[in-house]
Amino acid sequence: MTLIRLLAAVAIAVIVVPAHAAVEGHTFSNTRAFRTTHASLDLTADFTQQRLKGYVDLTIEQLAPEVRQLTLDTRDLTIHIVRLQAATPAPLEFKLGKRDAILGSPLDITLPATLPGKTFVVRIAYETSPNASGLQWLTPAQTAGKQQPYLYSQSQAIHARSWIPLQDTPQIRLTYDAHIHTPPQLLAVMSAGNDVNAKRNGDYRFEMPQAIPSYLFALGIGDLAFKPIGPRTGVFAEPVTVDAAAREFSDVESMLTTCEKLFGPYRWGRYDVLILPPSFMWGGMENPRVTFLTPTAIAGDKSLVSIIAHELAHSWSGNLVTNGNWESAWLNEGMTTYLERRIVEALYGTDRRAMDDVLGLQSLQRDIADFTEKGAAQLTRLTPNLDGRDPDDNFSDVPYEKGRLFVGFLEARLGRAKLDEFLRGYFDHFSFQSVTTPDFVAYLQKNLLSQPGINVSQADIQEWMEGTGIPQIAVLPQSDAFDRVDVQRQAWLDGNTAPNKLQVQGWTTQQWLQFLDNLPADISAARLAELDAAFHFTAATNSEIAHSWLKNAIRAQYIAAWPRLEQYLTTIGRRKLVRDLYDELVKTRDGVVRAKAIYAKARPLYQVPLAQQLDEMFKSV
């Protein structure tokens, strides 16, 4: 996923996981006894009831012959029938266990004394709940085109279980196929082979021949058009958005080629992008073959395309070599953030890359300060303890930006050529496998650190993996372009230069963010009005610049921005962009009233997990 700044928000309360057979790694499933190798889905999207209905056939390999209870993960599913698919299909007894707030409900299936073979197929007929945490059902009014409804899934971290009963853990990889039925005027897209010329008829079939973890199962259904970008790349989006999206992301094919040069072949066939409605709570989701992307990345000037570089880079770090548990999320996100910056550097130059690195560092520092203040400093480790926590809590800037700093540290100590060689070998060695932090460290020791002349010690690695905060040995990024921004900001703050006399010609989005993110916390509304008169920030359409401006506006009680704030929060559901605006609002009594009024209008738009977090937050103010 692409970073989020949720931190102020993270629920610190520990929820105790009820005892169930082998609850480890955020799954109820007994993965030592059974391993799913394939899922075959047949699902109908009922937009009236906001439910997926149908069945899944799971091909399961038996690893422990004596075990007769198969346990799967579910959340808020209604299970109709479970049966063994054999010459004579046999119904199986099943029981849904007590619902846990984080993990959902275990589905215990009793298998017969004799199975058809070491590998068998279980069919589960089921339907999802309208509140499925991994599905977002949108009315036509909540889409860009306003004519047709939209459905999209978000399975990471543990939401696949809310739309498919399965072993919902990245330890298990499986292939899948799917038959999806939709209203005839809509098109379905999945993290699988997509026919870019598919006729809209409501009947779509997909094959995913590469084994993937469950969190990469993905489905999008809407009024979608397709526009090619390059021979292997293109964009799916609503017709009103598709041209702008294809223009904005026209560099995708070159990003793909760049990444292949650096880190080896792209192994997934096509790389397409699906533009989601603005309610999508993440920047992007690296669903294989088709990245799901927030429309807030379409700035009109390619200034926010690093999100695509990030999702594309996951085709190596994450989708090819996968974190084996959510405590090891930095293996996906830190590696990918490093790769993302290398793509940005190759395509847009070292200045742009340095700016992204510095903005990332500042965001990391804010998250570390928040966690530390809340007594949750262990969440600033690359290897946090997530027992009893929702793994979504770990998607702060820590795995992303601290993970990126770690890889940058290796680069500084080893040299780029050696690091690249190591990474290529790592991606090859563990391709289509899941690895945890200890696996990675062992591989690093064996293949790199044990070589003569390597200036990285075991203690260095331990500090990175186990330590809190940013290690002393980190190599911190620096940007000359930002230094010039700081000079301009200070000149204005000191009263020496009027806003319209500041040297801002040619500033990029990143430079404006540096300017706005670092205004003093106690800046006055009158001073913001000066900036607004010169630069029209309240009217800014760039989603990131607007976000930074509105945060300042709330702090300073700059009421001229209130209508824009309401409009922003009721049209965008990306957590990184809305969550901290609510956090800022509820710091004052008037702000709480305003926040509640806005939230009442905005809530139906927000994805279920975000709405749940905000519900919790409002209970405590």
Ligand SMILES: [Zn+2]
């Ligand atoms: Zn990511």
